Amino acid sequence: MYGYLVRRLMQFAVVLFLGSIAVWAFVLLLPGDPATVLIGADASAAELAATRARMGLDEPFLAQYGVWLGHAVSGDLGLSYYSGEPVLTELMARIPATVQLAGFTLVLTLLIAVPVGIVVALRPYSAVGRLLQGYLTIGLAVPAFWFGLLLIIVLAVQLRWLPASSDFVPLWQDPGAALTSTILPAVAIAVHTSSVTARFLANSLGEVMGKDYIRTARAKGVPEREVIRRHAVRNAALPTVTVVGLQLGSFLGGTVVIEAVFNYPGIGRLLYTAIGERDYALVQGGVLFVVATFLLLNLLVDVAYGVLDPRIRLT
Amino acid sequence: MSAPRRRLAAVRRFAGSRSAVVGAVGLGALVLVAVLAPIVAPFDPAAQGGEPLLGPSGAHLLGTDQLGRDIVSRMIHGARGSLIVAAGAALVGAGVGVPLGLVAGYLGRWADTIAMRVVDLLLAVPGILLALVIIAVLGPGRVNLILAIGIGAVPEFARLTRVATLEVRERDFVLAAKGMGASTADTMARTVLPNVLGPIMVQFVITASTAVVVEAGLSFLGLGTPPPAPSWGGMLQDARSYLYQSPTYGLFPGICLAATVFFLERIGRGLQLAVGGGGSRAGVRGVGRGAV
Numbered sequence: 001m002y003g004y005l006v007r008r009l010m011q012f013a014v015v016l017f018l019g020s021i022a023v024w025a026f027v028l029l030l031p032g033d034p035a036t037v038l039i040g041a042d043a044s045a046a047e048l049a050a051t052r053a054r055m056g057l058d059e060p061f062l063a064q065y066g067v068w069l070g071h072a073v074s075g076d077l078g079l080s081y082y083s084g085e086p087v088l089t090e091l092m093a094r095i096p097a098t099v100q101l102a103g104f105t106l107v108l109t110l111l112i113a114v115p116v117g118i119v120v121a122l123r124p125y126s127a128v129g130r131l132l133q134g135y136l137t138i139g140l141a142v143p144a145f146w147f148g149l150l151l152i153i154v155l156a157v158q159l160r161w162l163p164a165s166s167d168f169v170p171l172w173q174d175p176g177a178a179l180t181s182t183i184l185p186a187v188a189i190a191v192h193t194s195s196v197t198a199r200f201l202a203n204s205l206g207e208v209m210g211k212d213y214i215r216t217a218r219a220k221g222v223p224e225r226e227v228i229r230r231h232a233v234r235n236a237a238l239p240t241v242t243v244v245g246l247q248l249g250s251f252l253g254g255t256v257v258i259e260a261v262f263n264y265p266g267i268g269r270l271l272y273t274a275i276g277e278r279d280y281a282l283v284q285g286g287v288l289f290v291v292a293t294f295l296l297l298n299l300l301v302d303v304a305y306g307v308l309d310p311r312i313r314l315t
Numbered sequence: 316m317s318a319p320r321r322r323l324a325a326v327r328r329f330a331g332s333r334s335a336v337v338g339a340v341g342l343g344a345l346v347l348v349a350v351l352a353p354i355v356a357p358f359d360p361a362a363q364g365g366e367p368l369l370g371p372s373g374a375h376l377l378g379t380d381q382l383g384r385d386i387v388s389r390m391i392h393g394a395r396g397s398l399i400v401a402a403g404a405a406l407v408g409a410g411v412g413v414p415l416g417l418v419a420g421y422l423g424r425w426a427d428t429i430a431m432r433v434v435d436l437l438l439a440v441p442g443i444l445l446a447l448v449i450i451a452v453l454g455p456g457r458v459n460l461i462l463a464i465g466i467g468a469v470p471e472f473a474r475l476t477r478v479a480t481l482e483v484r485e486r487d488f489v490l491a492a493k494g495m496g497a498s499t500a501d502t503m504a505r506t507v508l509p510n511v512l513g514p515i516m517v518q519f520v521i522t523a524s525t526a527v528v529v530e531a532g533l534s535f536l537g538l539g540t541p542p543p544a545p546s547w548g549g550m551l552q553d554a555r556s557y558l559y560q561s562p563t564y565g566l567f568p569g570i571c572l573a574a575t576v577f578f579l580e581r582i583g584r585g586l587q588l589a590v591g592g593g594g595s596r597a598g599v600r601g602v603g604r605g606a607v
Contacts, residue, residue: 015435022436029452141577143528145535146569149555153562164558254441257532261555271444272536275451287440287448294439 004306012299019291020072024065026287027280033057037278038081077285082277087285090270097168098266100178102251104186105193109247112194117201117240118233121209132198139195145257148188152261155184165263185262189255193247200243205236238309245301253290325513328589335585341578349394358385360392360545368561377567380550381557386564389545390571396540397527397547397575400461404526405519407465412472413508413515419473420480421503431477434470442467442525443532450538460539464529468522475518479511486510513590517583524579531572547572 027034035051036043043051056064071078077087116132123129156164162180169177208214209232217227256268263269267286274282329335348355357376365383369375377386419430437445442464449463483489484507492506533539534548535555542549547568554565 011432011435015432015439018432018436019439026448026452031452031454137577137580138573140580141573143531143569143572143576145532146551146565146572149551149565149569152555153558153565157558157562249439250441253444256443256447257535260536268444272447275447283448283451287444290441290444291436291439294441295435298439 005303008299008302008306012295016292016295019295020069020288021065023284023288023291024068027284028061030280034280037280072285072288077288078281080274080279080282082274082279082282087282090282091267091286091289094265094267094270096170097264098252098268100168100171101182101185101255101264101266102248104182105189105251106244106248108186108190109194109197110244112190113197113201116194117198117205118228120198121202121205121236122228136195136199136202139191140199142191144189144192145261147191148185148258148261151184151188167263168265185255185258185264188261189251189258197240197243197247201236201240204239205232208232208236211235238305241305241308242301245297249294249297252293253286325589329585332585332588334581335589338578338581338583338585341574342582345394345575345578346398348391349398352392352395356385356388356391358388360384360388361543368557368564370561370563378561378563380553380564381561386550386567389550390547390568393545393547393550393568394571394575396457396534396544397530397572400457400464400530400540401523401526401575401579403461404464404468404530405522407461408468408472408522409515409519411466412469413476415469416473416476416478417480417503417508417511420477421484421499421507427477430473434473437467437470440467442529446529446533447536447538450533455538455541457540460530460533463533464526467529468526471518471522472515475514476511479514480507483507483510513586516590517586520579520583520586524576524583527572527575527579 033052035048035055035057038055039047039051052058056067059067068078075088077091079085080087080090083090116135119126119129120132120136124133152164155161162184167181169181171178214227214231217231218224222231253267253271255266256272258264259266259269260272267290271283271286271290274280274286361384363382363384365375365379365385367379367381367383369379371378375385375387377390380386380389415430415434419427440448445467446460446463449466450459453459453462488510489502489506492502497506530539531546531548531551534546535552537549537552539548540546550568551565554561554568557564
């Protein structure tokens with residue numbers, strides 16, 4: 001187990017290191033000079049030179065990277081070009097909104113995917129099974145952001161039940177308002193992600209049901225409910241955990257379009273705006289945050305996997 | 316069974332599956348409409364003559380947009396951009412990812428380690444965010460759009476090819492090719508590659524369907540197909556601005572998107588059955604990246 005953990009941690013560190021290089025180097029690849037972007041094209045040559053010196057752009061690349069990395073590790077991601085605020089402050093302001101949306105979406109995804117996946121795998125030809133397969137087909141095909149638009153058209157514009165744009169209300173301040181403001185984007189995403197997860201769960205459950213240990217359990221007289229609950233679902237759940245972990249990772253920063261549809265103030269929207277404003281310090285910091293969180297989630301999933309399934313540790 | 320016969324059997328299995336045929340016919344019709352767009356579209360997609368924001372009517376089957384342009388005609392022309400970007404992005408993803416996976420899987424050791432860590436890193440950035448950043452670097456335009464979405468598809472191809480390569484690497488026919496003095500590059504390209512093509516084809520179709528959605532998402536944000544050229548995502552953005560005046564506008568471009576994804580998904584499933592499984596396990600890490 002320790003060997004597996006150490007290997008996995010090393011991988012995490014290496015990829016995060018590569019990521020920091022890529023995120024930092026991204027600014028070098030951009031058209032135009034960061035100092036010009038910061039102070040504007042009509043600044044004098046002397047001002048430009050002063051800004052370049054202040055930003056450390058005259059140093060060799062390696063030294064620049066070293067300084068940037070040193071600051072990043074201690075939580076200093078620089079100042080936003082646009083607002084002048086620390087990048088970390090800007091990110092922190094958006095993280096609660098993103099986490100709340102991700103949490104809602106995750107819960108909804110699981111609430112739909114687990115029962116649907118089980119029924120589709122065990123009773124594919126029953127009336128309910130067919131209906132749910134139809135749901136999976138539609139859920140996989142319908143893009144989340146368009147579904148979000150449809151929800152707005154029907155629920156907000158036509159019926160006026162819910163607001164069309166979702167200002168962020170923290171759950172701990174006003175649970176009711178938090179629910180109504182987050183529910184639409186969460187549903188829009190969850191219809192797609194639950195279909196992916198349910199399809200995956202159904203496939204692995206179908207595989208498991210053909211295994212010898214299921215036959216053994218039935219042969220020794222375990223009631224069918226228990227066979228499914230204890231022997232089948234538990235084994236089929238393992239690979240599904242990986243999928244859900246990856247989906248959770250993609251909720252943090254990968255919901256740019258949904259956030260635009262609902263005017264939701266999450267990390268994705270912040271980064272989209274930052275790219276539009278050429279606020280590269282903010283883009284650097286934001287992407288680094290997204291990458292680090294994703295890798296960390298992945299690491300946690302893999303470690304959990306190793307704990308749950310001893311066979312994994314050996315490979 | 317010889318290779319040509321095996322291929323024939325796979326084609327038969329594909330043609331025999333109803334879902335695959337539905338997908339292939341649907342996609343074929345869509346491609347035809349896109350190619351013949353100037354002939355089938357009832358109006359010039361850029362002509363601004365009509366009354367703006369009309370609902371569906373006899374003259375304009377699905378109504379008009381905010382500039383009085385015919386929605387049906389814009390949807391038909393929009394199919395071109397979607398299909399070109401989808402195919403292009405899948406080609407870029409396969410063109411970079413397959414050789415990467417082949418080298419990683421066949422050579423192993425440090426080549427494998429380096430390639431896989433790069434793949435891990437690419438996977439850690441959500442596809443749409445990666446595309447946004449790449450477009451910020453390269454600038455807007457169709458070719459850059461294809462590159463931006465295609466690069467995001469590299470990791471899935473690389474992982475899949477690597478896993479399949481690992482499986483055939485020690486098989487007799489590969490050892491035989493080596494034994495007869497084929498060079499490493501030759502063995503990879505002529506002996507290993509043809510035997511790992513099945514899952515790659517499945518992935519190609521899946522990637523194209525994800526690319527359709529990502530392209531629409533980027534166009535929705537105003538960073539995909541640049542206006543005034545018609546695109547499904549761009550039309551949805553317009554529809555969002557005029558929700559109250561024209562609630563039906565937002566329906567139709569989305570139906571096109573969903574239908575395209577549906578057809579591609581059916582083809583992918585048919586292919587998967589025809590070439591015998593594969594694809595699902597190695598592709599796990601790519602799941603959910605198309606959420607947008």
